[in-house]
Amino acid sequence: MRYAIFADVHSNLEAINAVENAIKGERIDECLCLGDIVGYGANPGECIEKIKRLASIIVAGNHDWAAAGKFDISYFNIYAKKAILWTQQNITKEEKNFLSHLPLIYETQLFTLTHGTLIHPEDFGYVLNNVMAGKNMQIQKTPFCFIGHSHMPEIYKTGENLVLREKSREIVVKEGNKYLINVGSVGQPRDGDPRAAYCIFDTSEGTISIKRVEYNISKTCDKILAAGLPQTLAYRLFEGR
Ligand code: ZN
Secondary structure, three states, X not given: OEEXXXXXXXXXXXXXXXXXXXHHOOOOOEEEEOOOOOOOOOOHHHHHHHHHHHOOEEOOOHHHHHHOOOOOOOOOOHHHHHHHHHHHHHOOHHHHHHHHXXXXXXXXXXXXXXXXXXXXXXXXXXXXXXXXXXXXXXXXXXXXXXXXXOOOOEEEEEEOOEEEEOOOOEEEOOOOOEEEEEOOOOOXXXXXXXXXXXXXXXXXOOEEEEEEEOOOHHHHHHHHHHOOOOHHHHHHHHHOO
């Protein structure tokens, strides 16, 4: 099987369109989405409809549940909060209903999908370093776990009780190891690379790669400004921060 796995689209239609085009040439069997379809950007409804068609499995992000009124936004920063309130005004009842029914975790024998962490997934905590990755992997039952949430692509692996951060963004997996993969963000990357990120997981080749694709950031930026959303949510896209 060849999976395309992506996260944190954040209502950025141009970015998800670019990823959709890029994976057309990848012989993909199934697309999996790790949540945060909405929030920050100006095309929530369009992104929900697109991802519903594109992905066979979708798990919930904190912004998805927040937009559906199912997650407390008092701890969100001011920009995220404004964007959630805007999103709630700009999606339909059906779309809210769809978001509120997204599950926190999806698991097969081979892999687990969640937005933030397996430790109280409903709290949407972050995996930001080896220690947190190790704690997550302690309760990870499957060889692979794919996450998003931090918008920073990372690959962690365990071997002989060590947790290492892979330097390469393309790895060949070894049996017996556990892997925790942050697939980065489609619609609002924060690792200094403004291109949309997505992951290809090839189970027969035993490879995992994090890939990047350019999209029309100016167009997305103009839409965010025209919608009256906070300007910083538009300009940060050029920096990938
Ligand atoms: Zn996010």
